[in-house]
Amino acid sequence: MLSEPTVEYAGIPLPEVEIFSNALLSAETTEKVLNALDPIEHIRQINMTGESISKNLNSGPGKGIPNNHSERKVIKVGxxxxxxxFQVGAFYIELNVENQEMLDEAVEKIRAACDANMPRGFSLTVGRYSKYRKTLRDYK
Amino acid sequence: MTAYKRQFYPGNSTPAKNRRRVMDPKVKLKKLRDVSMDDVVRIMGHRNPGEDYKSIHPPIEEGKEPDCPIRKLVEPIEGAKKGDRIRYIQFTDSVYFAPISPYQRAWMYLSRYRGLDTGTLSGRQIIEMRERDLEKLAKEMIDNETFDPALTGIRGATVHGHACRLDENGLMFDAWQRYVWDKDKKEVVYVKDQVAIPLDRKISVGKPASMADLKKRTTIFRADGVDMRDDKEVTAYGLRIHKLRTLGGYQPFNVKDV
Amino acid sequence: MPKYKDVIDLYDDNGKRIAKDIPLEAISPLRNNAIKKIASLTTRTVAVSLAGIEKSLKTGSMGGALIKGKEIDIKLVENGKKIAAAVKDKVQVTPEDGTSVSLKADGKSLVVIVPEARMSAGVEYTTGFTAVASAVTEAIIDEFKVPMYKANMVKGAVWGRYPQTVGFDGANVKSILEIPQNNEGAGYALRNIMANHVVALVNKNAMQGVALSSIFEQCGAFEMGDAIGNFERTHLLGLAYQGLNANNMLYTTVKKNGKTGTVGSVVETIIGAAIDDGVIYVKETLPSGYKIYSTKDLPLWNAYAAVGQVAAVMVNTGAARAAQGVPGTVLYYNDLLEHETGLPGTDYGRSAGVGVGMSFFSHSIYGGGGPGLFHGNHVVTKHSKGVLIPAVTAANCLDGGTQTFSPEATSGLIKEVFGDMVEFRTPMQVVGAEAKKIAKKI
Incomplete structure (x- = not known):
């Protein structure tokens, strides 16, 4: 059976902004950053990466008991x-922009949102970091 | 005949000096905190405080051992005499200027203690020892300057985190969150034992050191700290051993005065 | 004229001198008849479990299979003497040719030493095994008048599943050596003896265990083609200093560090000895004060390092009375030694390398196992030839009962059968006495 990818690909390489945090973020900070990014126009999608946190202990004598990690929880975004x-360490923000001017404007807004909410700092780069069209791996 | 005194490690840089310091059994390492023995036992999770030690074989009685001259020369450690089980403690050391790194732990342990089995992996270091001796060693290692509450983890399994970015409070990532940041006291507090079984009460291991302090204390060479390449003695040593191992592997009888 | 100018004093396991000013070649497997006899007995001595055969025949269970309806109920153990006499009659070539057949453990086991004549009439060391297995099979068939249609059961009970299998799976005949097909390469036969077997042979005497392991391993070095030409001396030095306690260095190093010493203090002692004996010297002092050492005789330095390797294991795993620390001790001892001197560690880095891999294989990280099961014929250990396995044997000799794979569990039969053979139990004395005898003739 064919399954569709969770996010629809744009089909063309739209620009992406990578926000790479200097520190792994708490759930609270992640929530704040996402809510600050939420109103910014032209954001097509946001992907996050970080360090995986399991729901239950997956090995050792305590295998199966709840992990109760404070940063693994449900946050409210928009x-x-x-x-x-995950404990989030980076954001990949895909921008649906048509020209350099629109891009610059969106990037500055993103930078301001991060500045206000990530006190331990981050690095911001613009480029293309993820797939934008289907490949063989999407048909499984 | 003059007795040879160890020189431990080459180099003039801070990490090199710190390496010599932790390896030298004559240097008494600074005690920075005092976690009670009962709490150390709780964090390790092998037995309950006050509980008897379990044994794996009958006690060793002098004169009843197999007839071996070496057994007569080599005194067993206390736990071996009693036939204790062999238990472990494992430390994870962050690459972000933790006071010590796993490999130097092995050098340190084997220069300072006897009767232990130790092994180094990329980010962690295990010590296996007879239980009662292990507890003493573990307490010293948690109390002394080679332990930092934020950058050293006591982790029996799922040790991942040594090469991850620190969290917003400066703590090394732990997928099982064995320890948490106490915002009010500004201390690190253990809430789970080394295999993440919840503790019945919290155990504080104190305040983390500042990054500036750690950079002075660490044994770790880093490009953004002291680069190993900047310590010519250390790099030259590495190249020398590599060369001599190679030449020795080829024609050892022809290696003279190298 | 001796080939090498090296002269050594040999000391026994208690640090008592056996022989003084012995030329190095006197302990060479090529010259020393005691070592030759150990090698010879290793191939010629075979154990038969009469109790095992009796049980196998009675239940029809053999070589991993159960064959119903063809059980044979005979009192083999009770008739052990008759079987022994019959086997001797079949194995012996001429009277007084060295053949020996003796009953052990109230007739439960039979130990057979096959005469040299049988070995020299063939080219493979399995002769000892095959001759005894066939002789026992025939003796049982004849003695108990087993009919033709049941005789195959006797073969199965004695030989096991072979030749359906490559090895003698389920056989009730055992040799110290494995079959040639299990050897990692040419000349590995004497390296394919697990540490626990040696522990059982020497009755847990760590010094004798090191000696016997060293003899097996260094004989292996000759057989593999390693100990020849310029390389011969390296191996002889290893055997002399590490294995046979030359100049009492091993014993005194352990004695000095036995009560309170660590791996680090053993490193200190060994370097002190190497400096005092003029083996190494300071080549250069660096700005930090660190002294780089060099040597005019790297193989001799290697022998000193090899002594320290065993001493470090004796002190550290000995203090723990637990064998499991041997790979880690080997690794970090050599690492500390290298950092201390700027000279390569035992076997020019190969022992340290083996220590890394062996930590994995002996700590159930990669499947089950324990240090007692190790021998020089393993993908992890084979690279350090001669000087590593003695350290493993030392650790297993000193274990106080922590191992799942203990000598009692893996090598009970070996101990029962070979445990009182002087060549295996006290090789230091036997080889030392022979070296003393031939010293003048070299």
Whole structure:
């Protein structure tokens, strides 16, 4: 059976902004950053990466008992519930922009949102970091 | 005949000096905190405080051992005499200027203690020893300057985190969150034992050191700290051993005065 | 004229001198008849479990299979003497040719030493095994008048599943050596003896264990083609200093560090000895004060390093009375030694390398196992030839009962059968006495 990727690919290499945090972020900070990014125009999608946190202990004598990690929880972004399964360390923000001017404007807004909410600092780069069209791996 | 005194390690840089310091059994390492023995036992999780030691074989009685001259020369450690089980403690050391790194732990342990089995992996270092001797060693290692509450983890399994970025409070990542940041006291507090079984009460291991302090204390060479290439003695040593191992592997009888 | 100018004093396991000013070649496997006899007995001595055969025949269970309806109920152990006499009659070539057949453990086991004549009439060391297995099979068939249609059961009970299998799976005949097909390469036969077997042979005497392991390993070095030409001396020095306690260095190093010493203090002692004996010297002092050492005789330095390797294991795993620390001790001892001197560690880095891999294989990280099961014929250990396995044997001799794979569990039969053979139990004395005898003739 064919399954569709979770996010629809743009099909063309739209620019992406990589926000690479200097510190691994708490769930609280992640929530703040996402809510600050939420109103910014032309954001097509946001992907996050970080360090995986399991729900239950997956090995050792305590295998199966709840992990109870304070940073693995449900946060609210734009009024919607988002389940965090990672301690977030980077954001990949895909921008649906048509020219350099629009891009610059969006990037500056993103930078301002991060500046206000990531006190331990971050690095920001613009480029293309993820796939934008289907490849063989999407047909499984 | 003059007795030879160890020189431990080459180099003039801070990490090189710190390496010599931790390896030298004559240097008494600074005690920075005092975690009670009962709490150390709780964090390790092998037995309950006050509980008897379990044994794996009958006690060793003098004169009843197999007839071996070496057994007569080599005194067993206390736990071996009693036939204790062999238990472990494992430390994870962050690459972000933790006071010591796993490999130097092995050098340190084997220069300072006897009767232990130790092994180094990329980010962690295990010590296996007879239980009662292990507890003493573990307490010293948690109390002394080679332990930093934020950058050293006591982790029996799922040790991942040594090469991860630190969190917003400066703590090394732990997927099982064995220890948490106490915002009010500005201390690190253990809430789970080394295999993440919840503790019945919290155990504070104190305040983390500042980055500036750690950079002076660490044994770790780093490009953004002291680069190993900047310590000519250390790099020259590495190249020398590599060369001599190679020449020795080829024609050892022809290696003279190199 | 001796080939090498090296002269050594040999000391026994208690640090008592056996022989003084012995030329190095007197302990060479090529010259020393005691070592030759150990090698010879290793191939010629075979153990038969009469109790095992009796049980196998009675239940029809053999070589991993159960064959119903063809059970044979005979009192083999009770008739051990008759079987022994019959086997001797079949194995012996001429009277007084060295053949020996003796009953052990109230007739439960039979130990057979096959005469040299049988070995020299063939080219493979399995002769000892095959001759005894066939002789026992025939003796049982004849003695108990086993009919033709049941005789194959006797073969199965004695030989096991072979030749359906490559090895003698489930056989009730055992040799110290493995079959040639299990050897990692040419000349590995004497390296394919697990440390626990040696522990059982020497009755847990660590010094004798090191000696016997060293003899097996260094004989292996000759057989592999390693100890020849310029390389011969390296191996002889290893055997002399590490294995046979030359100049009492091993014993005194352990004695000095036995009560309170660590791996680090053993490093200190060994370097002190190397400096005092003029083996190494300071080549250069660096700005930090660190002294780089060099040597005019790297193979001799290697022998000193090899002594320290065993001493470090004796002190550290000995203090723990637990064998499991041997790979780590080997690794870090050599690492500390290298950092201390700027000279390569035992076997020019190969022992340290083996220590890394062996930590993995002996700590159930990569499947089950324990240090007692190790021998020189393993993909992890084979690279350090001669000087590593003695350290493993030392650790296993000193274990106080922590191992799942203990000598009692893996090598009970070996101890029962070979445990009182003087060549295996006290090789230091036997080889030392022979070296003393031939010293003048070299």
């Amino acid at each position: 009024g919607k519930d988002v389940e965090l399964r």
